Amino acid sequence: MRLTRTLALAATAAAALCMGTVIPAAAAAPAPGNGDAPSYQEFAASTYRDVDGSYIVNGDEVIATQGDLRAFYEQLVGPDTHTDGLIVNTVNGADDKWSASQVGNLTYCVSTKFGTRHADVVSAMASGAALWESASSKIDFVHVSSADGNCTTRNKSVLFSVEPVQTSQYIARAFFPSSPDRQQNVLIDDSIWTSGSWTPTNIIGHELGHVLGFRHEHTRPESGTCFEDSNWRPLTPYDSSSIMHYPQCNGSSDDLSMTSADRAGVVALYGN
Numbered sequence: 341m342r343l344t345r346t347l348a349l350a351a352t353a354a355a356a357l358c359m360g361t362v363i364p365a366a367a368a369a370p371a372p373g374n375g376d377a378p379s380y381q382e383f384a385a386s387t388y389r390d391v392d393g394s395y396i397v398n399g400d401e402v403i404a405t406q407g408d409l410r411a412f413y414e415q416l417v418g419p420d421t422h423t424d425g426l427i428v429n430t431v432n433g434a435d436d437k438w439s440a441s442q443v444g445n446l447t448y449c450v451s452t453k454f455g456t457r458h459a460d461v462v463s464a465m466a467s468g469a470a471l472w473e474s475a476s477s478k479i480d481f482v483h484v485s486s487a488d489g490n491c492t493t494r495n496k497s498v499l500f501s502v503e504p505v506q507t508s509q510y511i512a513r514a515f516f517p518s519s520p521d522r523q524q525n526v527l528i529d530d531s532i533w534t535s536g537s538w539t540p541t542n543i544i545g546h547e548l549g550h551v552l553g554f555r556h557e558h559t560r561p562e563s564g565t566c567f568e569d570s571n572w573r574p575l576t577p578y579d580s581s582s583i584m585h586y587p588q589c590n591g592s593s594d595d596l597s598m599t600s601a602d603r604a605g606v607v608a609l610y611g612n
């Protein structure tokens with residue numbers, strides 16, 4: 341019974357966070373050397389476009405332009421250079437991470453457009469951030485509440501904005517340190533409040549993992565499914581229970597909670 345219930349919960353959550361139009365983009369990634377790769381045009385046509393015209397890949401990661409999408413596609417279909425929980429995104433082989441000073445001052449606003457949910461989002465952001473902050477003293481997410489009334493990517497008084505979105509494509513999505521300024525926001529759909537075993541704290545913790553540079557753990561070959569690409573560097577041994585591992589991708593945890601390997605991984609990247 342427990343197993344059945346667990347799977348049902350995971351499946352329910354999966355339907356919301358890991359949406360069909362996004363996952364096929366990853367699922368379409370061929371094995372290295374496979375001649376059946378989709379053309380770029382096919383790939384672009386099958387990739388979900390967000391409310392602001394940007395592309396959403398790998399479930400909840402944003403790409404702004406067609407040029408960037410093509411670069412992503414070319415990386416996706418390129419040769420697999422890795423043979424091997426936590427992995428950091430890489431750009432041209434370099435870790436995609438914040439400077440020591442910036443990671444200690446990751447300022448954000450929470451849009452008042454969340455309305456009656458504003459206080460709930462403020463609270464969930466604080467508790468989601470605390471998951472990482474408690475693992476590494478180098479990390480500090482700082483809520484600048486004075487910017488909440490003008491909380492967009494154009495507000496230069498904060499590093500990133502947290503804004504509401506209405507979509508059936510995902511629960512929330514985030515960005516990487518290398519993302520251009522105009523993409524540096526966390527978008528949250530109202531379904532975050534009704535996502536079963538995935539609490540708002542853990543969902544936001546997952547998204548802030550991307551903000552810190554971490555990739556989906558399930559792109560590692562050990563998961564056996566949900567491959568995305570090979571532009572990452574391992575920080576820890578594979579962790580099927582990682583907060584960055586979708587449960588529905590052969591994960592071993594159904595609640596997106598943080599693990600000791602996650603804590604070790606963030607320390608490995610940013611320090612104790």
Ligand SMILES: [Zn+2]
Pocket residue numbers: 399400401546547550556
């Ligand atoms: Zn994600």
